Amino acid sequence: MYLQSQLEGLESIFMELMPFGVELKRQQVQDFYDKRLDAAKEPVSSVAPTELRRQFNTKANQVRNLVDSAESLGDAGNKLNLIRAAASLPEERSRSVFEPVLQFCKELTFENKADSKLMESILESEELRPVEARMLLAATMFLIAYTVDDNGQQVPLRDILAQFVGLVKAERLLARNDPFLLEAQCALEALELEEAENQI
Known part of the structure; x- marks a missing residue:
């Protein structure tokens, strides 16, 4: 549950805050979701206002908690x-x-x-732990690109994610129900479907 919330x-x-340039500070995050809540309440909705508020508060709390965790790393x-x-349990954050x-x-993200x-x-290492597995999956999943540079050659991001x-499945680095693995498998399937559609 903790990792699902972090993911x-x-x-x-x-997907929501960075595209709008929201500063990752507690109050700015809350203000962003408060404004979205106000906008969501304007049209007539069958969702009860208290449930809508609960959903927005949950999302804001997830982001604020992750920002607090990231601040502990820098x-x-x-x-x-x-x-x-996001990829680390609290007790794993202090380990290198x-x-x-x-x-x-770092190179993939920046x-x-x-x-x-x-x-x-x-891929050949035997030193990988769950944290590293989740980091590799997340860095690849959240990159908004179809291809990446490998010494001057463009490589499909889908191939890297695959x-x-x-690796994660073969080495059993994560449980089958780990949220990062499940999300990565869905992302990979979506990329493969998109490629198949583009070839038609």
């Missing part, structure tokens, strides 16, 4: 800190992350780069 908070940040506005915070995973996620040599070292999903 939903991360989705909200990447700058909460840093996408990599947000991903790491396997350096190739950190470097790969530069749309996927170095194949770095990726190969990750390799990470395959």
Whole structure:
């Protein structure tokens, strides 16, 4: 349940807050959702106002909790800190992350780069833990691009996500019902369907 809430908070940040330039501070997050609630209440709705308020408060709390966790790692506005915070249980946050995973996620998140040599070292590593698995999946899922650069060549993001999903499943790095794995499998399926439709 905790990881599901963290994942939903991360989705909200990447899909709702960042596109609108909302500063990741507690009050700004609450103000954003209060304004959205007011806008949602304007048309006639069959949803009870108290239920609507509960839903918006839940979403705002998920985001604020994730921002607080990211702040414990450094700058909460840093996408990599947000991903790491969401991918970690509280007791895992103080442990260091396997350096190739950190470097790969950093390059993918900030530069749309996927170095194949770095990726190969990750795929062959026996040092991966659940935190690293979730970070790799999240960094790939939340990248808004179809392709990434690998030393001058454009590689489909779908292929990278497929390799990470395959690794996580083959090495049993995450439980089958882990929210990050489930979300990654859905994202991968959507990318594959979109590609199939584009070929028609």
